[in-house]
Amino acid sequence: MSQLFTPIMLGQLPLPNRIIIAPMCQYSADNGKATAWHTMHLGHLSLSGAGLLIVEATAVSPEGRISPGDLGLWDDATEQALAEVVQAVKKHATMPLGIQLGHAGRKASCAIPWEGGGQLSYEEGGWQTLSASSLPFNPHEQAPQAMSLAQIEQLKAQFVAAAQRADRLGFELIELHGAHGYLLHQFLSPLSNQRDDHYGGSLPNRMRLLLEVFNAVRAAFPVQKAVGVRISASDWVAGGWDEQQSVELATALKALGCDYIHISSGGLSPQQQIPLGPNYQVPFAETIKRKVGMPTIAVGLITEPEQAEAIVATGQADMVALARGILYNPRWPWHAAAKLGAKVQAPPQYWRSEPHGLKDLFKHD
Known part of the structure; x- marks a missing residue:
């Protein structure tokens, strides 16, 4: 029996299999x-048979966008636009939907x-960026503004407001984006956080913002819905964020009731040296799963x-996430089920596509 296609619980949220988009x-x-475009893109992926679809990094404020084209969830207009997409997707798909909330x-x-x-x-439509400290990502870029304590309090309120909007929209899961060099990761890493207040310096201080944001979002989001965190387990730079600090963070998150941790790496510094290859991030997931014992998602090639x-099946991680691979092959879970002798959800309009010799590939319930 395929372990990839067995169900799993994230808190009180049941997933039909271990494949995450x-x-x-x-x-x-x-x-x-x-x-x-979002209706087409998410509608397409929602029919793939995966266990969970997480919507792209969604900014909790306008200045939190990576680019002017980023999705946001900070006011009634952005909520209403996303509502139309979610309603269209949910009309035809049974797959649980999550959303990743973040700030760049x-x-x-x-x-x-x-x-x-x-x-x-500014002339090109840019804006003043914010960070833990006034250190740019690249030396030639304009430096970010080091966040004041008042701005940090405002940020936490923005995450809570976005979480409440996500609940109204019908999302069943929130993932906080603490990875890839974005704001919460910037507070975690000593390479980007050189503050001398209670948000900088020691590991507990550098973890403080992410843990406070998690607590606030968890309190604002219904208990039957899941809240997890995506982290970069390593900056891949000497003296930066690393696996042991990630274990400490995961331990603290588990104590606060975090439902899962999604383990990526890198993105904080252009000096990173990443040994790319199949499963290159899986050992991080394996270590955190073994030492912390919370549900883990492995991702990367x-x-x-x-x-x-x-x-x-070997217990390296509880789930696997696909990104570029499922863009290239949007029916990846179907093909995986066929290879592994499992069943997968598919809409009845597509049942007749079942290849000869693969009778009962699709669940008909």
């Missing part, structure tokens, strides 16, 4: 508002990737069904 920025919003910090105010991705000047099955 990771959040993937589309850079296709209109001043934070979801567009028809010093990595905000950038052009969309296919237009270069560089930092935008997981491309083959047998590879994903082995990660789950």
Whole structure:
């Protein structure tokens, strides 16, 4: 029996299998508002048979966007636009929907990737960025503004307001974006956080903001719905955030009732040296699962069904996340189920696509 296709509980939220569609920025919003592209993109992926679909990094404030094309959830207009997308998707798909809430910090105010991705000047439509300290991501970029305590309190309120909007929209899960060099990660790493107040210096101080945001969001989001965190387990830079600090953070999150941890890496510094290859981040997930014992999602160059099955079956992680791989092959879970002798959810309109010899591939309940 395939372990990849067994159900799992994230807190009180049941998932039908262990395949997660990771959040993937589309850079296709209109001043934070979801567009028809999001309906097409998410509708497409919601029919893939995965266990959970997490909507792309969604900014909790306008200045928290990576680019002017980023999705947002900070006012009634952005909420209403996303409501139309969610309602269209849920009309035809049974897959649980989550949303990743985040703030880009010093990595905000950038052009969309296919237009270069560089930092935008004010003349180009850019804006003042914020961070733990006044240290730019690249030396040639404009420095971010070090956040005041009042701005930190405002940030926490913005996360809570976005979580409340996500609940109204019908999302069943929130993932806090503490990875890839964005704002919460900037507070975690000593490379980007050189504060001398109670949000900087020691590990407990650097973890404080993420833990406070988690507590606030968890209190604002219904208990039957799940809240998890995505982290970068390593900066891949000497003296930066690393695996042992990630274990300490995961331990603290578990004590606060975190339902899962999604383990990526990198993104904080252009000096990173990442040894790319299949499963290159899986050892981080394995370590945190073993030492902390909370549900873990492994991600990063997981491309083959047998590879994903082995990660789950051997206990390296509880779930696997797909990003670029499922963009390339949006029916990846169908093909994985066929290879692994499992069943998968598919809409009845597509049942007749079942290949000859794979009778009962699709669940008909």
